[in-house]
Amino acid sequence: MKKIFAVIFSILILVASSAVFAPSAFLIATNSNMMTVSLKEKNIFLKDSKKNSTILTNEQDSREKIRLPIVMYHKISIDKKGTYMVNQWQLESDLIAFQKAGYTTVFPSEIISYVKQGKKLPSKPLLLTFDDGHYNNLCYALPLLKKYNVKALMNIIGQFSNNSSLVGDSNPAYSHVTWQQIKELYDSGFFEIGNHSYNMHNYKPRFGIIQKKNETSEEYYTCLKEDIGKLQNKLRLCAGVIPKVFAWPFGEYSTNATNILLSMGFEMFLTCNEGVSFIKKNNPSSLIQLKRINRNGLFSTQELINKLSL
Numbered sequence: 649m650k651k652i653f654a655v656i657f658s659i660l661i662l663v664a665s666s667a668v669f670a671p672s673a674f675l676i677a678t679n680s681n682m683m684t685v686s687l688k689e690k691n692i693f694l695k696d697s698k699k700n701s702t703i704l705t706n707e708q709d710s711r712e713k714i715r716l717p718i719v720m721y722h723k724i725s726i727d728k729k730g731t732y733m734v735n736q737w738q739l740e741s742d743l744i745a746f747q748k749a750g751y752t753t754v755f756p757s758e759i760i761s762y763v764k765q766g767k768k769l770p771s772k773p774l775l776l777t778f779d780d781g782h783y784n785n786l787c788y789a790l791p792l793l794k795k796y797n798v799k800a801l802m803n804i805i806g807q808f809s810n811n812s813s814l815v816g817d818s819n820p821a822y823s824h825v826t827w828q829q830i831k832e833l834y835d836s837g838f839f840e841i842g843n844h845s846y847n848m849h850n851y852k853p854r855f856g857i858i859q860k861k862n863e864t865s866e867e868y869y870t871c872l873k874e875d876i877g878k879l880q881n882k883l884r885l886c887a888g889v890i891p892k893v894f895a896w897p898f899g900e901y902s903t904n905a906t907n908i909l910l911s912m913g914f915e916m917f918l919t920c921n922e923g924v925s926f927i928k929k930n931n932p933s934s935l936i937q938l939k940r941i942n943r944n945g946l947f948s949t950q951e952l953i954n955k956l957s958l
C-alpha cells in the first residue's frame with residue numbers, strides 16, 4: 649500500500665514540476681489550443697528579444713550612406729553547379745572569402761534600422777539572399793551559416809511551399825521548404841524571411857507581378873494585394889513573422905506595384921539588376937529596387953568577391 653502511495657506521490661510531483669518548469673509542455677497535456685497560442689507567443693517574444701539584441705543600442709551610425717553589396721543565391725546542391733545553383737563547397741568557400749575580405753553579414757531588419765533610425769551597421773555590411781525557398785537551402789546552407797555565424801534572408805514563394813507542405817515529401821533535388829520548415833529556419837536565428845509572392849512567380853497569365861494589358865488598375869490592385877497579403881498572413885501564422893522585404897519575381901517591378909506594396913508595409917525591395925547599391929540614412933527610398941549580384945555557380949569565389957567591390 650505504502651508503495652502505491654509513493655508512486656502516486658512521485659507522479660504528482662512530476663506533473664507539478666513540469667507545470668512549473670515547462671509551462672508549454674503542461675499546456676500540451678491539457679489544451680491543445682492553449683498550447684498553440686502559448687508557444688507562438690513565446691516564440692515571438694524570443695524572436696523579438698533575439699533580433700532586438702543587435703539593434704537595441706543608442707549608438708548611432710555617423711555615416712550618411714553605406715555601400716551595400718547583396719548576393720543572390722538560389723539552389724544549393726551537393727556537387728552540381730549552374731547559373732542559379734552552387735554546390736556546398738562553393739558556398740563554404742564564399743563564406744570564408746567574405747570574412748577574409750572584411751565583410752560582415754547583416755539582416756534586412758538591421759539595414760532598415762540604419763536607414764530609418766540611424767542604428768549602427770558593421771563597417772562593410774553584406775546581405776546574403778536565398779530566393780525561392782528551396783529545401784536544399786535548409787539541408788546545405790543552414791549548417792554552413794551556423795558554422796561561420798553568417799546571417800541571411802530567404803525569400804519564400806507561397807505556392808511552392810504550400811505544395812511541399814501538402815505532399816510532405818522533402819527532397820533536396822526539387823522540394824521547397826514547408827511552412828513548418830520556414831518556422832525552423834526563422835527560429836534558428838540565421839534566417840530572416842522575405843516575401844517572393846504567393847503565386848506570382850509565373851510566366852503566365854502575367855510575367856511576375858506585371859499588370860496585364862486587359863486589367864484595370866483596380867483589378868490589378870486587388871490581385872496584387874490579395875496574392876502578396878495571402879503569403880504575409882500565412883507567414884505570420886506559421887512562423888510568427890511579418891516580412892518587410894519583397895523580392896520581385898524574375899526581378900520585374902513597376903512604380904504602381906511598388907506603391908501598392910509600400911502601402912502594405914513593405915520597406916525593402918530586391919531586384920535582379922546586377923550591381924551594388926548605396927543605402928542612405930533618413931532616406932527610405934534608398935531601400936527601394938536594390939541591386940543584387942547573382943551568385944552564378946559557373947564562376948569562382950574570387951570572381952564573386954571581385955564583383956562585390958566593383
Ligand SMILES: [Zn+2]
Pocket residue numbers: 779780844849897898
Ligand atoms: Zn525567384
